Amino acid sequence: MSWLALATAIGVEVFATLGLRASEGFRRRRWILPIVVAYLLSFYLLWLTLRLGMPVGIAYGVWSACGVALVAVIARYVFGDPLTVRMLIGIGLIIAGVSTIELVGAAH
Template sequence: MWLTLAGAIGVEVFATLCLRASDGFRKKAWIAPMMIGYLVAFTLLSVTLSLGMPVGVAYGVWSAAGVALIAVIARVLFAEPLTWVMVAGIGLIIAGVLTIELTGSVG
């Protein structure tokens, strides 16, 4: 279950990077990998949910990991800004998701 979620996150990050590389769909070579990537990512997310992972957990981890990975990788590949304030924001997103997920099982 966690492995399929990790796969979904990895493929979604790849697809999003392809979307960025397409430069607003002007670079056509990136469109097919992007579309296939999103299709595979959502398929893997669906498998994760069918294996019993609660949607709140799956989507929380998916979104937090996706935001963090995209921000870091886009900095490296596309020289996009990544300030300390943005890093702190990513940390807060991750902390928020962890708080929701860890306290969701209490009570």
């Protein structure tokens, strides 16, 4: 159940972050309410993940790493943002780091 809450938190946070880009610096005001609601919901779901027993280091690591990777990849296709080989290597390193934390955390 904690992984479902975390996955939902990640998806909602990615939506909110991409909404920031779509809002063009809040010049498109219709994005303000969905962004605020999405960030609040994402933090609530992260809190729920922690309440359900997931260690904070693992939850936050997975939440932030997945958020960075997903936003970078989706922004490439939705907004035409750059996604270079170096950026992909960086995303791979983030995933490797979080995976290491996950494995070490699960061993204790």
